[in-house]
Amino acid sequence: MPRDPLLAAATLIGFLEAGIREILVGVDTGPVKKYAIIVNDVLLEHGVVGDEAEFAERMCRLYSHANPRRMIIRVGVEGRGAEDLALELKARCPGIIVELTSEHGTTRRRERRFPPAGLRSACPEPLDRDAEAAVMIALKPGLRLEQP
Secondary structure: OOOOOHHHHHHHHHHHHOOOOOEEEEEEEEOOOOOEEOOOOOEEEEEEEEOOHHHHHHHHHHHHHHHHHHEEOOOOOOOOOOOHHHHHHHOOOOEEEEOOOOOOOOOOOOOOOOOOOOOEOOOOOOOHHHHHHHHHHHHOOEEEOOOO
């Protein structure tokens, strides 16, 4: 079993559900970049991006270890450095689809239900507004980056 809890959880979901159909990753590029990772409609992890090169390498490891049918990383375009992060991800992880996504409407208003219908959460810790926005970005199609 892998040491990284994310890889271990993805392995377990893949085993229980006869493979991983899809991994969606959303990145909210506000003042502090937050991410959320959804595997087969289960929110597995959320947190702070931190060092972008390390984040990109971790996403590459997740992709190669979990072997999903597809993996999409959606980066919100309204924050500083969004395009740089998207290009870093695309350059380091050529098999992963990287999209730039509008952040419009991703921050929860009181009337919107969270988590959205069909999404289950395996995260014991609550999500703050930026992590919720990262989930919504992961679920919102964007413009696909082509190979640099």
